Amino acid sequence: MAMREPTIFECGAPGRGASDQWPTPSPDALADIPPQLRRKRRPALPEASELDVVRHYTRLSQRNFCIDTHFYPLGSCTMKYNPKACNQYAMLPEFLGRHPLAPAASSQGLLRCLHELQEILKSVTGMGAVSLVPMAGAQGEFAGVSMIRAYHRSRGDLGRDEIVVPEAAHGTNPATATMxxxxxxxxxxxxxxDVDLAALRAAVGPRTAGIMLTNPSTLGVFERHIVEIEQIVHGAGGLLYYDGANLNAILGKVRPGDMGFDVIHMNLHKTFSTPHGGxxxxxxxxxVSDRLAPFLPIPIVGEDRGSFRWLDETDLPQSIGRLSTFxxxxxxxxxAYVYVRMLGRDGMRAVADHATLNANYLCARLAALGYDPAYPxxxxxxxxxxxxxxQSRMYDVSAMDVAKRLLDLGFHAPTTYFPLMVPECLLIEPTETESRATLDAFAAAMARILAEMQNDRDQLKSAxxxxxxxxLDDVRAAKQLDLTWPGAPAGPVSASP
Amino acid sequence: MAFIPHTRADVEEMLAVIGVGSLDALFEEIPAPLRAAELTGVPEALTEMQVGRLMRERAACDGTPLCFIGAGAYEHHVPAAVWAITTRGEFYTAYTPYQAEASQGTLQLLYEFQTMLATLTGMEVSNASLYDGASATGEACLMAVRANRKSTSRRILVPTTLHPRYREVGHSIAGQQGLVFEVVPYDPARGTIAVDALDRAAAGGDVTALVVQQPNFFGGFEDVDALTDWAHAHDALLIAVVNPISLGMLRSPGEWGQRGADIVVGEGQPLGVPLSSGGPYFGFMTTRKEFVRHMPGRIVGRTLDSAGQEGYTLTLQAREQHIRRAKATSNICTNQGLLVTAATIYLSLMGAEGLERTAAAAHARTRQLRAALLGIPGVRGAFDGPFFHETVLRLDRPVAPVLAALAAQGILGGYDLARDYPALAPAMLVCATETKTDADIERYAAALERILAPAPPSTANS
Known part of the structure; x- marks a missing residue:
């Protein structure tokens, strides 16, 4: 077992520092700052050399599983390979050094990339217009549901105060609707x-603003009654929201716009392979469909005869507004742009084909071993x-035990205990970038765990x-809150201004 | 290039194990009329070599202008070690640390980050980051509504000295939950919050929170002690919005007034994150321990493992959407882990002294810039009083054409305030950091002087 890695506050020594990195301002640089505004005590930050810092954080990195080192079949998270080219070309110095308020005239290269990304995403999803603004899937959901609200209000349809959500939905869906x-x-x-259509019919009415749906659903199956759902919800005057968490499954196969969805968010960090960054x-x-386009969050990139500019509130006066500083x-x-350009038209379909192949293959392998698919x-x-x-009943083991034991065997665990409605579940998403050999190795680990359930339960339960x-003791973590390093010394008195 | 490793034989054998004849058969549950036609709007694939060339050409188009814009995003020196480590695959391609035992690296780093932000802001607890400074401010307003049990009004006082985009984003994020944002004007002589306007706003009923940005959007200093005490005297919470570099030398929000600020948020970008065209950045949030359960976002705690050794794990998850669903404190699912990784390494390298020196060096350059530009006919200062590393200058003519003329010479001269502060126009916000040299500042001043100079008689050009 690895040794404890001290905190950065324990590395280094008082008075030490990466001082070669520090600027040397003149002694009177802060002379015009009123003394009563100045810090009396310095913050208790680390005092470590550059090498101390490099070693510490490199060692910490080695305490992580990641895609580059491990199979990461985390359901609903699409942990596919993140091509190195995407990072390299997004971090060209001109893009990194560009100030967000730089004028459009000196940003045409960037704006062209973003405009093309908007167009590609429109085509992939079958929607009428796209905004790239939201900073995460949950913020995309927020933008989408805000647009549904703005749409109804713009029509004076003020009684629609309910959002319908299937019980299997991601937790962000109900949380977003509440926000x-x-x-x-x-x-x-x-x-x-599949969604219970009778329950849906009973739930919708003049108070229905819309439904939030993931398709394929979080149960790992395609919602077969999507056409009926579309008719029921639209028939009641509601709109359909598509949670794009599972878009990887249907790239180039079926488009949310063609399924009748009015608004969708995409997780570019899932389907379009941008890194998850911890x-x-x-x-x-x-x-969005055309009728919701006026409400898109700003800014979006507009094009006029080969020249690009930001469209803001003057172009989109009904916009739900800004969601980020810039x-x-x-x-x-x-x-994501680099990735979709490398993928191209045919690559999109290949992604869905092989992601689906891998999931069905691994499912078949695990079923043959004696595991129970929730929807056989x-x-x-x-x-x-x-x-x-x-297995939980027979051997008194839990999904958590299996998850922890998989870590020992060199695999990141699948998603556990989600969806909440399926007892002791593992949601497994291999993604298209994993080879058959990797899937076979995972199946072998699952076979070993099944054997341990019968022969070596302690090994499994204590993994x-x-x-x-x-x-780790999560209960203790929540009850005896320890959120900051207590050993950090009180800051020294600041050098006098 | 789809990065798919399967051989043809793999596919055949895998289909046989599944018991279907073709890849298409795997999609048989999708109703046939819905199946997509060819994606004509998606271009044909490029190789990595082709896409590399394309991206280099696009980037070259935008060049590397000399930048004197701040306005919420600041160009600071970033030590090479910061991104050399941050882009290691182990940080870069890991997921949210749900499996704590396989994520101790990220979790310990986040715990160290929380410690650093707490000491920097003078508060007791920190979360593991939010999306950016503007959205963190919106979340702080929502949090204040939950945390301030003495207030039922949901009224948030928002001075116009708060970054205009933060005000807009706050409205977009929190406006749908019945929060009322009441605008407090600034004192036109000083460019700081007009305190008598606060009293007028308070007369309208109870106040949930007052938002104070320090240094404010104009670079000026608010009377944070008086404002904090004012808020507490009115049973309102004080939300501080701060620049983390400035805290290298400014008193921390935890020390404002008699009791200190209640919630502290800000933009983390200055801590080791390049300008990056606007993102990804990260927002930070710290608060008092008593409010920790009202705080949104991921939080890491130190605990013990089954063998009694210390380790780190996500904690207080009962606040979050994946557990609480519709009753969660926020719908937030991600943090900005990668940027926090960069910031934690940056703060470790800088330490307290490096941070203070960075603040001083950046400020010294702005003073130098201000002095150089004020020497040009047609340029004057907008406000009295001290400032930090950013300041407002007024011109004798509309700003936009002047900035366009500077941009044509490769200089981004500042942020035009005409849209957000028409009463101040013609005015611009300028910023210099420690990255600027004497020559850079001379170049800017010389260019501006030429642009503002009266046109020479037309004969001189003929």
Missing amino acids: CGFRVREIPVNADG GGPGAGAVG MGNVGVLLR SRRASHEFLITLKR PHAMPVRR
């Missing part, structure tokens, strides 16, 4: 994983659900054993 001032109506899903940044571009996560957008009668999409309800730490 936008709506009441959430959850509807059940039937035994085959939890962000993402990018949650939104697409223009969203431009660097993420550039990475259904074709898997790009991901599939396993339920350990039976992980090969990580830098053993299983």
